[in-house]
Structures are given as C-alpha cells and as structure tokens.
Amino acid sequence: MAREDESMPEYDAVIVGAGPNGLAAAITLARAGARALVLEGQATLGGGMRSQALTLPGFTHDVCSTVLPLAVASPFFRTLPLERLGVRWATPEIQAAHPLDGEPAALVRRSVAQTAAALGRDAGAYRRLMNPLVRGHRAILDQFLRPLPIPRHPLMMAYFGAMALLPASALARLAFRGERARAVFAGMAAHAIQPLDHAITASFGLVLGLLCHAVGWPLVVGGSQGLADALAKVTRELGGEIATGRMVAAWSDLPSARAYLFDTSPRTLLRLAGERIPAGYWRQLERYRYGPGVFKLDYALGAPIPWRDPAVAHAGTVHLGGALDEIRAAESDVWRGRHPERPFVLLVQPTVVDPSRAPAGRHTAWAYCHVPHGSTQDMTSPIEAQIERFAPGFRDVILARSARHALDMEAYNPNYVGGDINGGVQDLRQLFTRPAVRLDPYRVPARMAGNARLYLCSSSTPPGGGVHGLCGYFAARSALRRL
Ligand SMILES: Cc1cc2nc3c(=O)[nH]c(=O)nc-3n(C[C@H](O)[C@H](O)[C@H](O)COP(=O)(O)OP(=O)(O)OC[C@H]3O[C@@H](n4cnc5c(N)ncnc54)[C@H](O)[C@@H]3O)c2cc1C
Known part of the structure; x- marks a missing residue:
C-alpha cells in the first residue's frame, strides 16, 4: 500500500x-x-483504559475499566506480545464475592467445585450448569465475541443458546432453588445494565460466570493504562502513528x-x-438506543475495607445488592428512569492484588452503580450505604473520594452517551x-x-x-x- x-x-x-x-x-x-x-x-491515549491519580498523590485509579477478563479471553489480544511490552496480569484468589445479609458471602473462585461447595443445596445445580460451559468455553466465547450469530459450534451453541436467550431472573429460578446461588447469578447478569427480566440477560450471567472459572477476572498491575500503553507500542512498532490532543x-x-x-x-x-x-x-x-448511565466513585483508603465477612477481603470484585429480587428491583427502577434507594453496586478492590496502586499500607477502591440515562444525581450516599451494610465502618477508612455522575462521564468521553458505558x-x-x-x-x-x-x-x-x-x-x- x-x-x-x-x-x-x-x-x-x-x-x-x-x-x-x-x-x-x-x-x-x-x-x-x-x-x-x-x-x-484527549491528551492521553487509552479511552476506557486510562489510569489517573484521581484522589491523592501516590494513589492510581482506573477511570473506567479495571477488571479485564475479556481482554485475556480476546482472540485478538492473544496474538499480541503484551507481556513483552510490560503488561502483567494480577488475578485475585476470589474472582467475585457476593455478600448477603445474615450469612457468609457467596464466593466465586476459579474452581467450579469450590464455588459450588459454598452454595449449599444448589452445589450440584451450579456444577451441572457451569461445568459443561467451562469445558466448552472456547466455542462459546468464539461465538459470543464475533459479529454474526451464525452458529459456528452448533451443538454447544444450542445448549448455551437455550439458556442464554432467557431473562436472567427466569434462568436463576429454573436453575437454582436457593437464594444464595440466585443472588450470585443475578450479580453477574446485572452487568447487562437492563432489567433482569429482559430476554438474553441470562447470557451476561453465563458468560461472566464462565470467565471467572475459565480465565479469571484479572487486573493489570499498575492500572489498565498499562494495557493501553502496550497497544500503543505495538501500533508504533508496526509503523502506525498516534497523535493525542x-x-x-x-x-x-x-x-x-x-x-x-x-x-x-x-x-x-x-x-x-x-x-x-x-x-x-x-x-x-x-x-x-443508548442505555442507562453509571455513577462512579473512586476512593483512596487508609485501611482495607472492613468487610463483615473477612473472606470478602480476598476478592477482586464485590457485587453489592443482596438477593435476586433486590437487584432485579434496582435494575428495573433504573430502566424506568428512577434512582434506586438501594442500587446494585459493583465494587473492585484493586490493591488486594496490586499494592503498587497505593502508598504502603493504603488502599484504593473503585465502585459504580447504574443510574437513568443522562442522570446528574449524586449517588454517593446510596452507594456508601450499600457498602456500609456489608462493611460497617467503611466511611471511617475513606481518605478521599472522586465522584462522577452520568453526564460527567459523557463529558469525560463523548462515547459514553448519557453515561452509557x-x-x-x-x-x-x-x-x-x-x-x-x-x-x-x-x-x-x-x-x-x-x-x-x-x-x-x-x-x-x-x-x-x-x-x-x-x-x-x-x-x-x-x-x-x-x-
Ligand atoms: C466506569 C466504567 C467501568 C468499566 N469497567 C469495565 C471493566 O471493568 N471491564 C471491561 O472490560 N470494560 C469496562 N468498561 C467498558 C470499557 O471501558 C469500554 O467498553 C471500552 O473502553 C470501549 O472501547 P472503545 O474503544 O469502543 O471506546 P473508548 O474506550 O470509549 O475509546 C474511545 C476514544 O475515542 C476518543 N474520541 C471520541 N470522540 C472523539 C473525537 N471526536 N475525536 C478524537 N477522539 C475522540 C475518546 O476520547 C476515547 O479515548 C467500563 C467503562 C466505564 C466507563
């Protein structure tokens, strides 16, 4: 050329x-x-992969994405020499924790068997749901991560598709008898940012769940910016030019x-x-159609989050929203233009696996909840109330916070129309x-x-x-x- x-x-x-x-x-x-x-x-590259000092000197925060299983699973990224270019993945011991009122948190680990064992009477059901999907994860991801839904792996897709097309709330009720497993599935599926009784929301729960077991939910050491910088290096090594600002x-x-x-x-x-x-x-x-937005908080913390269940301290991601019905109500509220009193909160504790993001003995946390499209409402209090519910004393460890409502997100990056990420x-x-x-x-x-x-x-x-x-x-x- x-x-x-x-x-x-x-x-x-x-x-x-x-x-x-x-x-x-x-x-x-x-x-x-x-x-x-x-x-x-912008002055720096990376889009949704930027990391910045949003709070205090010495603290690094991922402005947008932070947990990157799709990057590890991406057939395209796997062709790139990311490790040679400095990308180091850090995978937590517990991929995701789901605290519940009055009982130990449900913990999603790399192992299906260990995850299932803590789900009480749904242990067998969880194994029966997840094991075939994890075994077939390459076929499922190959299908899910491409443009046209022409079945390339017909048998696996018939099996996966029959469940994936369902509303998440329906699949949770069909697959599990207990509230514990249902809540875990709802937390995964709520990443869809739509009501859990919408068709195909089950696919988000299934794909994110299988990613926990198949590749883990890792972060990049030092922040997601490390991945952006590596991609930029590859571009330039191949002769491509990048101009910022x-x-x-x-x-x-x-x-x-x-x-x-x-x-x-x-x-x-x-x-x-x-x-x-x-x-x-x-x-x-x-x-x-653009969807609901997010309200995002980043924290500099003086100590680890004081979780009531100490096991949650080993999780990278924490889903805060309690039982299926509560998460379902919160997501439906948002879709109908209301700000939920008890929002579903996605929280990440990067310093659990990557202490480089804060001065010695200090920590960072990253959290957001879904809000109506174009919202300017401050959701700091409802988000912190959800964290305090499962970690009493959380507010006492906050050194500083940075907050962005949905329209701030759009002002930061015009791709987030109305705050839709x-x-x-x-x-x-x-x-x-x-x-x-x-x-x-x-x-x-x-x-x-x-x-x-x-x-x-x-x-x-x-x-x-x-x-x-x-x-x-x-x-x-x-x-x-x-x-
Ligand atoms: C709060 C938040 C949390 C998230 N968490 C995760 C997560 O944990 N894991 C995950 O996988 N994903 C996550 N995401 C989603 C992920 O960041 C996005 O899906 C992804 O970045 C989209 O990539 P993109 O290249 O399409 O667009 P973007 O990453 O948005 O990049 C678009 C770039 O285009 C630039 N641009 C736009 N318009 C113009 C213009 N007119 N001229 C010049 N430049 C322009 C922007 O400045 C931006 O740099 C999150 C997003 C947000 C906001």
Whole structure:
C-alpha cells in the first residue's frame, strides 16, 4: 500500500479515537502494511483504559475499566506480545464475592467445585450448569465475541443458546432453588445494565460466570493504562502513528485517507460525517438506543475495607445488592428512569492484588452503580450505604473520594452517551446487530470524495462493550477487504 503520487491520500486509514477498539483497528491495519494514523481527542491515549491519580498523590485509579477478563479471553489480544511490552496480569484468589445479609458471602473462585461447595443445596445445580460451559468455553466465547450469530459450534451453541436467550431472573429460578446461588447469578447478569427480566440477560450471567472459572477476572498491575500503553507500542512498532490532543470536531480536521474508522458513538459519526451519510442509514443511526448511565466513585483508603465477612477481603470484585429480587428491583427502577434507594453496586478492590496502586499500607477502591440515562444525581450516599451494610465502618477508612455522575462521564468521553458505558443498549435487538441491521455492521454507507470508505469500530458495533479490541479488529478486517 505504498503512496504512488502526490494526488494519493496521505494515509490508507485514519482512526478517530484511541480506545481499545481504535488501537486494535490500527494494529490490524498496520500489520497488513497500511499507513495508519490514530487521532485521539484527549491528551492521553487509552479511552476506557486510562489510569489517573484521581484522589491523592501516590494513589492510581482506573477511570473506567479495571477488571479485564475479556481482554485475556480476546482472540485478538492473544496474538499480541503484551507481556513483552510490560503488561502483567494480577488475578485475585476470589474472582467475585457476593455478600448477603445474615450469612457468609457467596464466593466465586476459579474452581467450579469450590464455588459450588459454598452454595449449599444448589452445589450440584451450579456444577451441572457451569461445568459443561467451562469445558466448552472456547466455542462459546468464539461465538459470543464475533459479529454474526451464525452458529459456528452448533451443538454447544444450542445448549448455551437455550439458556442464554432467557431473562436472567427466569434462568436463576429454573436453575437454582436457593437464594444464595440466585443472588450470585443475578450479580453477574446485572452487568447487562437492563432489567433482569429482559430476554438474553441470562447470557451476561453465563458468560461472566464462565470467565471467572475459565480465565479469571484479572487486573493489570499498575492500572489498565498499562494495557493501553502496550497497544500503543505495538501500533508504533508496526509503523502506525498516534497523535493525542487532536479532538476531531469537524470533517475538515481529518487528513486525507482511503478509509476512516470511527472509534466513536454513532451520534459523533453522524455529527462529523453529516450529509455524506445517506438518509436511510442516517435514520437507522438516529434510532440507535443508548442505555442507562453509571455513577462512579473512586476512593483512596487508609485501611482495607472492613468487610463483615473477612473472606470478602480476598476478592477482586464485590457485587453489592443482596438477593435476586433486590437487584432485579434496582435494575428495573433504573430502566424506568428512577434512582434506586438501594442500587446494585459493583465494587473492585484493586490493591488486594496490586499494592503498587497505593502508598504502603493504603488502599484504593473503585465502585459504580447504574443510574437513568443522562442522570446528574449524586449517588454517593446510596452507594456508601450499600457498602456500609456489608462493611460497617467503611466511611471511617475513606481518605478521599472522586465522584462522577452520568453526564460527567459523557463529558469525560463523548462515547459514553448519557453515561452509557457500553456504547448502546445490549439487548436482543442490539447485541449482534449494532448499530444497524446489516450484513457488515462495521461498514458505513457514505457518499465520499475519492471513493474513501467509512467504518464504525467502537463498542457500538459487535461484539459490544468491554475491553477486548474485537470491534476494532473486525472493522479493520472489513476495511482491509476494500483497501
Ligand atoms: C466506569 C466504567 C467501568 C468499566 N469497567 C469495565 C471493566 O471493568 N471491564 C471491561 O472490560 N470494560 C469496562 N468498561 C467498558 C470499557 O471501558 C469500554 O467498553 C471500552 O473502553 C470501549 O472501547 P472503545 O474503544 O469502543 O471506546 P473508548 O474506550 O470509549 O475509546 C474511545 C476514544 O475515542 C476518543 N474520541 C471520541 N470522540 C472523539 C473525537 N471526536 N475525536 C478524537 N477522539 C475522540 C475518546 O476520547 C476515547 O479515548 C467500563 C467503562 C466505564 C466507563
């Protein structure tokens, strides 16, 4: 793809946005010999993988993503020499803990048998549910983490799909008799950010559960920024260019290229590409649905969180929301535009596995809850009440906190429309066919000078939210077919 004369475009591909998907697209293009340039609006690269000193000197916080099982499981990231480039994974002894009122917390460990053993009368049911999925995890992930739901592993997918299509609340009740196991499943499924009685929410519970057992729920030592920096190094080693502090506010900010890949929301794409997008596709993107937002807190702590059940202190992730019905009510409230009094809280204790993130003897914590789309409500008190419920005295160990409501999240990163961290609702209609129903979901039909092509490569394309780089990889493959 050598430049033959001065009338040729400056680049084969310009990528807008240096999140995991933008960088994955750049790497895929540069590997194939394309001249690729990444333009990142912020002063630092990484998108949802940035780490910053949000509270006190000496404390490092992941501004967005922190627990990265999808990165470890990603078939694309597995092709990269991440360890050589400094990425060190830290996997906790307990992947996720689910504290419950008046009884010991349920603990999800790498071992299915050990996890099941602590689930009382549902021990057998948990083993029967999880063991076949863990054995077939490669096939399931291969299917789940790609654009089209054409069954590549028909038997395993028939087995998995029959359960995955269900609402999480229905599968929890069908599979388990006791509240303990049901609560654990609800905590996993609530990552879907929609009511647990919506179809396909069970798939989130199943996939996140099997990731706990198959690969673990690891963090990057030093912060997720380490993964972003490694991806940037690979890009540059392959000859790709990255420019930060280059917010693309208008089409004229873009150098000439044969292909443009947008690691942005469909909304930003519409704003930038304007009348180049034909009316039919424009309407489809306008109808694209963004989901609820998040309210996020980061803490500098003077001591570990004083969990009532001391086992929770060994968990990386803690799901705070009690029983299935409570989590279900909280997620339904959010969907209907209400702020739950008792929100479902996702909390991570990075210093359990990575003491480098705080001065000696000090700790960090990362927590968020779901809130209605576009919310500006301060959820600090409800979140801290949920933590105190299972860790009395938590407020006494707080040295400093940083808080962001849903619209702060959008101001921080325009991809989080209304605070939606998944780049759009991930329900039956939008999980595999995002942002619109098309054979190639990455390709954007557009009327462009010089036959240049447009692509969307953010988490608003399949396979959706999370740090895996696969939206960028598949979009770049689509672009390469035409370069
Ligand atoms: C609070 C929070 C917690 C999360 N936790 C996890 C987790 O634990 N594990 C996990 O796997 N995922 C998690 N996620 C989700 C994950 O971060 C995202 O799904 C992922 O980062 C999406 O990657 P992306 O490349 O599509 O977009 P992004 O990571 O959002 O990157 C997009 C980049 O494009 C830039 N950009 C946008 N518009 C322009 C423009 N016009 N010009 C130039 N640059 C532009 C932005 O500045 C940004 O750097 C979390 C997200 C949040 C917010």
